[in-house]
Amino acid sequence: MSKTCPHCGAEINDEAVRCYACQKWLTPEAEQADKPAGFLETLLFAWFLGGFGIHRFYTGNIATGAAQLLTLGGCGIWSYIDFILICFNKFKDGKGRPLRDYNQNTGITIFVISLIPLGLILFLLFILGLATALAGANS
Numbered sequence: 186m187s188k189t190c191p192h193c194g195a196e197i198n199d200e201a202v203r204c205y206a207c208q209k210w211l212t213p214e215a216e217q218a219d220k221p222a223g224f225l226e227t228l229l230f231a232w233f234l235g236g237f238g239i240h241r242f243y244t245g246n247i248a249t250g251a252a253q254l255l256t257l258g259g260c261g262i263w264s265y266i267d268f269i270l271i272c273f274n275k276f277k278d279g280k281g282r283p284l285r286d287y288n289q290n291t292g293i294t295i296f297v298i299s300l301i302p303l304g305l306i307l308f309l310l311f312i313l314g315l316a317t318a319l320a321g322a323n324s
């Protein structure tokens with residue numbers, strides 16, 4: 186038994202869910218299941234669980250996800266770089282595709298918000314350094 190592909194007309198097996206000739210999905214369900222991971226979910230995974238590489242597992246980057254899990258996201262640096270890449274739509278899924286439903290405003294907003302804790306830490310270090318310097322000058 187065989188049928189023809191609605192996309193390219195190639196003769197394909199009746200049970201096939203994907204055309205071998207044009208690589209297109211033959212049912213909406215199969216196509217839906219193959220879509221790249223969503224931008225917002227991946228961004229949230231990267232922010233809250235990035236140190237465990239969860240955003241990489243979620244997007245099908247299994248090997249690098251495992252590497253992040255073992256290194257705690259490259260001590261947080263690698264996973265934070267991923268987070269920035271996701272914010273600016275430079276992050277790719279396991280098949281090299283950009284994430285689905287990217288929104289630039291959301292990406293930039295969340296990136297700026299992510300800088301706040303970093304800014305606070307730098308500010309505290311600055312105050313601490315200043316206090317130490319002043320204490321040193323007084324003694």
Ligand SMILES: [Zn+2]
Nearest residue numbers: 190193204207
């Ligand atoms: Zn086809």
